[in-house]
Amino acid sequence: MSSVTMPESRPDRGAAAAAEPIARPKVPWWLVGLAFGTLVSGQVVGFLTSEPDRDMGHLQKIMYVHVPAAWASFIAFFIVFWASVTVLWKRNERADLLNAAAAEAGAVLTGLTLVLGSIWGRPTWGVWWTWDARLTSTAVLFLVFVGFLALRALTDDPERRARWSAAVGILGALNVPIVYMSVKWWRTLHQLQSSPSTVDADYVLGLRWNAFAFAFALAAFVTIRYRTALFALAADRRAEARALAGGSTDAR
Amino acid sequence: MAFATELGRAGAILWKDLTAERRTKANFNSVVAMAGLILLFFGFALGPDAKGLRSAAAGVLWLTVLFSGVLAFNRSYQLELDGNALEQLLLYPGERWTLFAGKLAANLLFVFLVEVVTIPLAGIFYHVAVPALWGQVLGVLFLGTVGFVTLGTVYAAMASRSRAREVLLPLLLFPMLVPVLIAATEATGALLIDDPMGNAGSWIRLLATFDVIFVVASFWVFPAVIEG
Amino acid sequence: MPVDGRVTGEWPYVIASYVVTWVVFAAYAFHTWRAWSEAARSADRPEP
Numbered sequence: 383m384s385s386v387t388m389p390e391s392r393p394d395r396g397a398a399a400a401a402e403p404i405a406r407p408k409v410p411w412w413l414v415g416l417a418f419g420t421l422v423s424g425q426v427v428g429f430l431t432s433e434p435d436r437d438m439g440h441l442q443k444i445m446y447v448h449v450p451a452a453w454a455s456f457i458a459f460f461i462v463f464w465a466s467v468t469v470l471w472k473r474n475e476r477a478d479l480l481n482a483a484a485a486e487a488g489a490v491l492t493g494l495t496l497v498l499g500s501i502w503g504r505p506t507w508g509v510w511w512t513w514d515a516r517l518t519s520t521a522v523l524f525l526v527f528v529g530f531l532a533l534r535a536l537t538d539d540p541e542r543r544a545r546w547s548a549a550v551g552i553l554g555a556l557n558v559p560i561v562y563m564s565v566k567w568w569r570t571l572h573q574l575q576s577s578p579s580t581v582d583a584d585y586v587l588g589l590r591w592n593a594f595a596f597a598f599a600l601a602a603f604v605t606i607r608y609r610t611a612l613f614a615l616a617a618d619r620r621a622e623a624r625a626l627a628g629g630s631t632d633a634r
Numbered sequence: 635m636a637f638a639t640e641l642g643r644a645g646a647i648l649w650k651d652l653t654a655e656r657r658t659k660a661n662f663n664s665v666v667a668m669a670g671l672i673l674l675f676f677g678f679a680l681g682p683d684a685k686g687l688r689s690a691a692a693g694v695l696w697l698t699v700l701f702s703g704v705l706a707f708n709r710s711y712q713l714e715l716d717g718n719a720l721e722q723l724l725l726y727p728g729e730r731w732t733l734f735a736g737k738l739a740a741n742l743l744f745v746f747l748v749e750v751v752t753i754p755l756a757g758i759f760y761h762v763a764v765p766a767l768w769g770q771v772l773g774v775l776f777l778g779t780v781g782f783v784t785l786g787t788v789y790a791a792m793a794s795r796s797r798a799r800e801v802l803l804p805l806l807l808f809p810m811l812v813p814v815l816i817a818a819t820e821a822t823g824a825l826l827i828d829d830p831m832g833n834a835g836s837w838i839r840l841l842a843t844f845d846v847i848f849v850v851a852s853f854w855v856f857p858a859v860i861e862g
Numbered sequence: 863m864p865v866d867g868r869v870t871g872e873w874p875y876v877i878a879s880y881v882v883t884w885v886v887f888a889a890y891a892f893h894t895w896r897a898w899s900e901a902a903r904s905a906d907r908p909e910p
Contacts, residue, residue, distance in 0.1 A: 441872040444876055487890075501882065502875070504875065505871070545858045545861070548858070549858060554809075557810050557813070560813045565816065
């Protein structure tokens, strides 16, 4: 497009907003450090405290990353549900940014859970995949997160995107327990083997430590993604204000 | 009084959609043809063995309903988007849920009509006779279809107005339908062989629960989905 | 495969799971950092 010169006499509405400086998004370094520290130390503790399991041998050590990843993805999923309800109820712009940040982290964590479950399943059951209720509902949860992110990527209007992803978040959240129940009944009906689920007391410390580590990592990722999005929004607003005030358009 | 007026609005939308479909029939004919094609192709993939086909019939029937029915939902909003009819619909006074009720009823009727053609066809291709418990089979068909069409109507309202609507609708919709597919297939499969283990009842209850939850939730979120 | 109930040859799987975990975390951290630095750059852009 050819450049448009604005007449000098144009009333500069929004000039104040245009000139207003925006603070850079702050990185919560203490949280990043905490997450990294607990992750590394948690894995060391896990390896030191766990004797080889009677049935699973050293394979049990996968538990320290697989189970915390699943738990953390559930936290992400509850944030999505809560943020979605807030968006629809209060029409809160910030809740939408939190929604997006949590869904993205949730997609990463459910994806990781699935891959780790698969790596665990191969030597344990001899197959890369079993139609276990937890594994299958995690896969469905992953697909819900992916659909959520795809919808966001393919919708341009931010206000509409907020409402739509909130609707997808709420309906997806309601579905997860139903998926879990239905897969569980379906499996009982077809009499397949059950997965080992009891946790020996020796492994509890390592498991808890790693669960906190993953929760901190989730918090760090979500916080940084949220602040970045908040900042990008402010930068867009400023670009808009500058354009209105008569400066050149500064898109992003 | 007020509620009756709202219902009248929903009825008007239902009537409008059905009239549009009746005048062109373009959508119905192609969806039914697609359903027939899917039934044939599953037959080819599963092999000609009559016993194998019969035991797979329930699953194939439900997949056919889902894969062909999903083609109808975007179309239901596409009609509104051409010529900005949707914006006018939104400008009319009245509650937004009536729009959902009308669209839902029209889509339900549409998918039921597709099933009227598809199910006898599936029975013929897959060597399934009319089951003794046909009443309950119809009940399962009704409940499964209600759950499927309710969510399809909500998600199509978004997908049809986004970029890449063809792929987005199944991507959003199908993960949500896992319980419907499992419960409806299990219930139908059990009822086709006269439900020897007495399992069908709990699957039907699961379907009914799913329907109640998502019909209520859909009526709640739809006004936020459709506006603007 | 299990010999009298006990899994053997499990170390490759254990190592793979930890490698996958750290690779995923590193990749997501990189993605997060890139988005952040892109946003920060636009903050530094002088007013026209």
